[in-house]
Amino acid sequence: MNSTNTETTLRFSLDTANGVPVYRQIIQQIEYALLSGRVQAGDKLPTIRSLAVGLKVNPNTIAKAYGELEIRGILHTQVGSGTYISGKKPIGEEDALERKIQEVLGRFIEEMRALGVAKKELVDLIEAYDERRMQ
Amino acid sequence: MNSTNTETTLRFSLDTANGVPVYRQIIQQIEYALLSGRVQAGDKLPTIRSLAVGLKVNPNTIAKAYGELEIRGILHTQVGSGTYISGKKPIGEEDALERKIQEVLGRFIEEMRALGVAKKELVDLIEAYDERRMQ
């Protein structure tokens, strides 16, 4: 069913300094890519070994991430062939993306409030935030 | 919903379901309160025991949070009297708050981009966000 579309839209990036386990970061990035439609059912994921090399982590770490997603029905594997996106979207239904966005948004607003930044100020901050990203 | 408001304007709220260790949530909330000026040098913190009771966590957990903040020079203990905020602001100096805000902001923008939300759309999302989230 799949034309041989390989993994063009998945781009993994790890932050090994923020305490979030590597395998969780991988899970999240696959989930988000699926939620936002950048990958679809049937798409092939990078092989465990190639991704391990690319991210410079142990293959077992990738396997752990893929394994959890498989248990949750998001991926399936064909041994000898590779790992593929299953039909099922992560959480529930059609509004999963919207709910995820609201969740991330809510956490952000709360955290900013804890830092003493009111919601009104956020708009300015965001507009002021451009490519002066250092690192 | 837990809150303990003793001598300061500190207000703790824990989320025991999101995977972030309790002691780290406490540290962060004290840090943020200091960064944002809600507490100041000399302010008294709740006792370990009272805070543990109020938040329904193990006193060891509070002790660990206070202990780490003491190591970092943010708190100090006066035996027989209690625990107090030291003068030193977290991490660096005056720009610590600004750096923290930029860090949170950067993570938020990146995460939203991973979900397929462009920076331009964020403003609308934030303005549309009113406190209709409870959970």
Add this chain to the structure above:
Amino acid sequence: MNSTNTETTLRFSLDTANGVPVYRQIIQQIEYALLSGRVQAGDKLPTIRSLAVGLKVNPNTIAKAYGELEIRGILHTQVGSGTYISGKKPIGEEDALERKIQEVLGRFIEEMRALGVAKKELVDLIEAYDERRMQ
């Protein structure tokens, strides 16, 4: 909520010669114990290390079994304390036990038929099967 009932009703036994992965055997035995009511929500499971010693397998293997059950919502862990049965029964609802029994039964009858044993003969076989088990 739990009186300190430890794991009296769980008894693990492994068959390392039948090709079924060890971690799957453990998963199945926990599932079956839960389905049949021998363990209940809140019950404490053996610690990873103690079970690993008892079954003479690597702790990682036990952790893998517990981990899969945790992802599926059947267990939950309290680091520093141990692993506990959650409320949720394995598959679906109240008839999960009945469905599992029918599934096992169906596989058995089919397999026997493949060996040339008719359903009628099975009753005699079962009645003739008693404690001449060697091993």
Add this chain to the structure above:
Amino acid sequence: MNSTNTETTLRFSLDTANGVPVYRQIIQQIEYALLSGRVQAGDKLPTIRSLAVGLKVNPNTIAKAYGELEIRGILHTQVGSGTYISGKKPIGEEDALERKIQEVLGRFIEEMRALGVAKKELVDLIEAYDERRMQ
């Protein structure tokens, strides 16, 4: 539902969803047919290619099954003619069928006991079981 009935009474059916490797299912079905007398020494087996087409699996998979049975002396190949059942019954001798039946029976009884079903109840279950299972 797949079936291939060439020169013998062999009838293969695969379940690609139960985790048992395809090549092993094929081996088992040939073994069982031999044990139960549905095929005999000298019977011709389907060619690798025809069986692969019929079962819609990779020819390598059939070749692997045949190869393993050949190593065990159950099959032999006559180049240019085909693959045939050898005289030798699987494993041991005349009691091989009986031992296999007892093995399957023992596993079944144990598994049912793990599900809380006593041996006495099994008779009723089997009698109540009619072919109301599909899938």
Add this chain to the structure above:
DNA sequence: GTGGTCTAGACCACA
């Protein structure tokens, strides 16, 4: 003490 993460490496099963 508890479980969690990660690495390194061996061996197997499958296509």
Add this chain to the structure above:
DNA sequence: GTGGTCTAGACCACG
């Protein structure tokens, strides 16, 4: 080549 299982062992986080 693919993924799966298991071991051994290190280090961390938590109570």
